[in-house]
Amino acid sequence: MIPYTCGLDAAADVIGGKWKPRILWALHSGPMRFGELRRAIAGVTEKMLIQQLRELESRDIVHREVFHQVPPKVEYSLTDLGRSLNVALAPLDAWGADHLDELEASRAG
Amino acid sequence: MIPYTCGLDAAADVIGGKWKPRILWALHSGPMRFGELRRAIAGVTEKMLIQQLRELESRDIVHREVFHQVPPKVEYSLTDLGRSLNVALAPLDAWGADHLDELEASRAG
DNA sequence: TCAGGTACTAACCGAAAGGTAAGTGAGGAT
DNA sequence: ATCCTCACTTACCTTTCGGTTAGTACCTGA
Numbered sequence: 001m002i003p004y005t006c007g008l009d010a011a012a013d014v015i016g017g018k019w020k021p022r023i024l025w026a027l028h029s030g031p032m033r034f035g036e037l038r039r040a041i042a043g044v045t046e047k048m049l050i051q052q053l054r055e056l057e058s059r060d061i062v063h064r065e066v067f068h069q070v071p072p073k074v075e076y077s078l079t080d081l082g083r084s085l086n087v088a089l090a091p092l093d094a095w096g097a098d099h100l101d102e103l104e105a106s107r108a109g
Numbered sequence: 110m111i112p113y114t115c116g117l118d119a120a121a122d123v124i125g126g127k128w129k130p131r132i133l134w135a136l137h138s139g140p141m142r143f144g145e146l147r148r149a150i151a152g153v154t155e156k157m158l159i160q161q162l163r164e165l166e167s168r169d170i171v172h173r174e175v176f177h178q179v180p181p182k183v184e185y186s187l188t189d190l191g192r193s194l195n196v197a198l199a200p201l202d203a204w205g206a207d208h209l210d211e212l213e214a215s216r217a218g
Numbered sequence: 219t220c221a222g223g224t225a226c227t228a229a230c231c232g233a234a235a236g237g238t239a240a241g242t243g244a245g246g247a248t
Numbered sequence: 249a250t251c252c253t254c255a256c257t258t259a260c261c262t263t264t265c266g267g268t269t270a271g272t273a274c275c276t277g278a
Contacts (some may be wrong), residue, residue: 003213005151006240007205008130008198010212014205021117035143044272045237049258059215060274070245081208088204089117095197096116096123099190103119104112104170125268126246143225154267179275180224 014059014085019044019052021089024078027062029087031077061085122170123194128153128161130198133187136171137195140186172193 004010015021019041026032036048053076056062061082063080067073078086096103113119124130128150135141135149147158154169165171170191176182187195205212 001216002152003211004205005131006134006202007207007209008202009205010209011201011205012124012130013216015121021121022114025115025117035253038255043111044250046256047126047238048236049115050139051192051236055217058217060211062183066255069254072244072256074255081211085204088200091122091200093115093117095194096118096120098116099193100113100116100119102169102190103123107110107122108167109163144223155226156228156268157266160266175225178224181226181274182224 011085011088012059014061015089017052017055019048020056023052024054024061024082024086024089025093027076027078031065033055033073034074034076038077056082111128120194120197124198126164128157129165129179132158132161132165132171133191133195134197136185136187136191138160140141140174140184143185145182146185 002095004013005007021039021093022041022044026037032040033048034049034053037053038044041049053062053064059081060079063077063079063082065075067075113122124133131150132146132154135146141149143158143162146162147153147155150158162171162173166173167187168190172186172191174184174186176184200208
């Protein structure tokens, strides 16, 4: 495996995937349960949500905490690394918001 | 097609694809010819480079200028929008660079 | 004469990403 | 008794992405 060629390369690898930016954004306001996340992110399936959460967890971007209760409760939250990533993502979000109209207009589909 | 849900969503759509961040980064220092780009971006094939350049061009991120010469010369450069995108990308690159070691360590492959 | 550089284009293929649908097992509500 | 919620898990299928190979037309230098 070739090493990352630059910081952007590494960052892209971490946030790559259809749902990761949405997850990061949703968790920005605080910890959420699995079901809350599923309802908060329109269109995501359980399989995809778990898959992406596991990947983010393995990268130490999100923290998973299980409460041994009935019914089961699992909370997902941002780690320090995750919070710092969100900070770095903010300008990109602002850029996208600034140019939303042009970007919608030049969309492929 | 569902509209973008946030700025980050839109931005991710624009820079999505294996080679787009690399292209943006390479063009940061100024206009480049097709062949220069191909040599600057290790591992990219002609097909992929053109494909991604065309997508960036259709989004008005890069500008393509043909010089009717022999041999042919085509120069690619960032538009104003492309330059503003690169500015927004800078913090993400810095974040990736800051955490390169941890990110390499937690890599999947 | 023939390889090499210029910037592409097209046909094909395999891998990876993403989506669908169903099942799990415990308990609480109706 | 049956459905519902919780947080998953599994098997399968389709779509997309990226890579390989080859070919185009033109001119230059050896």
